Amino acid sequence: MQLIKAFFWLVSLLLSSLVWFVTVQMSNKNSAAQQKGLLIFGVVLSVLLQEVFRFAYYKLLKKANEGLLAISQEDTMPISIRQLSYVSGLGFGFMSGAFSVVNILSDSVGPGTVGIHGDSQHYFISSAFMTLAIILLHMFWGVVFFEACERQKWWSVATVVLSHLLVSCLTFVNPQYEGSLIPTYIILSVMAGWAFSCAGGTLRNLKLCLTCKDKDFLLANHRPR
Numbered sequence: 001m002q003l004i005k006a007f008f009w010l011v012s013l014l015l016s017s018l019v020w021f022v023t024v025q026m027s028n029k030n031s032a033a034q035q036k037g038l039l040i041f042g043v044v045l046s047v048l049l050q051e052v053f054r055f056a057y058y059k060l061l062k063k064a065n066e067g068l069l070a071i072s073q074e075d076t077m078p079i080s081i082r083q084l085s086y087v088s089g090l091g092f093g094f095m096s097g098a099f100s101v102v103n104i105l106s107d108s109v110g111p112g113t114v115g116i117h118g119d120s121q122h123y124f125i126s127s128a129f130m131t132l133a134i135i136l137l138h139m140f141w142g143v144v145f146f147e148a149c150e151r152q153k154w155w156s157v158a159t160v161v162l163s164h165l166l167v168s169c170l171t172f173v174n175p176q177y178e179g180s181l182i183p184t185y186i187i188l189s190v191m192a193g194w195a196f197s198c199a200g201g202t203l204r205n206l207k208l209c210l211t212c213k214d215k216d217f218l219l220a221n222h223r224p225r
Helices: 002-026 032-071 081-108 123-151 154-173 178-198 203-210 215-221
Strands: 114-117
Touching: 002 032, 002 081, 032 081, 032 123, 032 154, 081 123, 123 154, 123 178, 154 178
Parallel strands: none
Antiparallel strands: none
């Protein structure tokens, strides 16, 4: 299932890349301002297409789950929406992170060396932290997005899309990495708490889990032998 979700992400990337490539060819390549504007346009278009394909994947999984329920003898869904949202978000995140790492590795092989001519020496470590944040954010966005679609809370869907746009646009402040990493990790913390709540988590069961006082844990470890 993660491979299918990764395929959806690749299709969204392909479409946005094609649009961006065509617009660049039609633009004035000698105009720095115009090229920067096209780059911003490409990022925004890519984010919007990713969210469109996230919604399309949700609808596809919903139909597939309903079909499985119709032919099975069970009264509940074979796979819960929460499980699907986690898996789909993880697939999105891994593919996004893989492409980010590939681009970074291609920069690391030369012909230049990061740090020469005034470039930041923190490029690689900052990129690693940003890639980690993006992978986790996609997982949290997936959980919140699917839950919002299930409950028809469209403002939550809009919040996911806007936060995705914000995180992507924060990269334009680089190489001032503190200007992108700090807000990104603040958004990551908020989305982690929101996704935890959407998954049915509470402070009480989090405390029980951290202190190893969960009821199922105690039953599993104190049953008669």
